Amino acid sequence: MAGQLSGSRQVGGSTGxxxxxxxxxxxxxxxxxxVTLARLLALDLLSAFGLAQVQQVTGEGVLVIRAFQEEWQxxxxxxxxxxxxPTVDSVDE
Numbered sequence: 524m525a526g527q528l529s530g531s532r533q534v535g536g537s538t539g540x541x542x543x544x545x546x547x548x549x550x551x552x553x554x555x556x557x558v559t560l561a562r563l564l565a566l567d568l569l570s571a572f573g574l575a576q577v578q579q580v581t582g583e584g585v586l587v588i589r590a591f592q593e594e595w596q597x598x599x600x601x602x603x604x605x606x607x608x609p610t611v612d613s614v615d616e
Contacts, residue, residue: 554607555584586610 545563549556562580569577578590588610591599603610 555609557606558586558608559584581611581614584608587612587614589613 545560549560558580559582562577562582562584565577565580569575579587581587586599586603586608588596588599589612600610602608
């Protein structure tokens with residue numbers, strides 16, 4: 524099928540409506556609050572396509588470095604340090 528992204532699938536019906544509420548103050552606050560809000564928004568988007576959870580961010584707003592592509596990991600670490608966002612190498616830690 525022309526125009527379809529590799530690894531994607533077509534959704535035949537409604538993808539549902541989010542039941543989450545997000546505070547705009549969290550977006551402005553930055554750091555862990557911003558990362559946690561981004562995770563919440565990503566959960567709705569990913570679940571609409573059949574994925575269970577966001578692997579790159581824990582529920583507490585900690586970035587999971589190994590869940591990012593290898594070539595992005597150093598940049599993610601640097602961004603997290605600049606914005607006071609905690610990181611772990613994997614969720615097994």
